[in-house]
Amino acid sequence: MYMVTLNEEKCTGCDSCAAGCPAQILAFDGEHAVIKGDPCDCMGCEACVMVCPAGAFTVQEL
Ligand code: SF4
Numbered sequence: 001m002y003m004v005t006l007n008e009e010k011c012t013g014c015d016s017c018a019a020g021c022p023a024q025i026l027a028f029d030g031e032h033a034v035i036k037g038d039p040c041d042c043m044g045c046e047a048c049v050m051v052c053p054a055g056a057f058t059v060q061e062l
């Protein structure tokens with residue numbers, strides 16, 4: 001089981017992450033990325049970690 005954390009203060013709003021999340025728990029609110037679902041539905045793929053230029057995501061294995 002994995003959990004994703006988003007540091008919204010780091011997010012620069014590039015909108016690169018939400019579409020690539022296979023768990024569909026990331027969204028873009030027009031200014032910043034947001035976690036729209038249960039952070040524990042994260043599949044641990046780290047696509048968001050790799051694509052984010054701001055280092056805003058952390059993925060933990062629980
Ligand atoms: S690690 Fe993968 S499944 Fe988890 S939030 Fe990031 S893109 Fe989505």
Ligand code: SF4
Pocket residue numbers: 010011012013014015016017018032033051052053054055056057
């Ligand atoms: S990839 Fe990073 S900087 Fe870009 S919208 Fe997502 S969280 Fe924000």
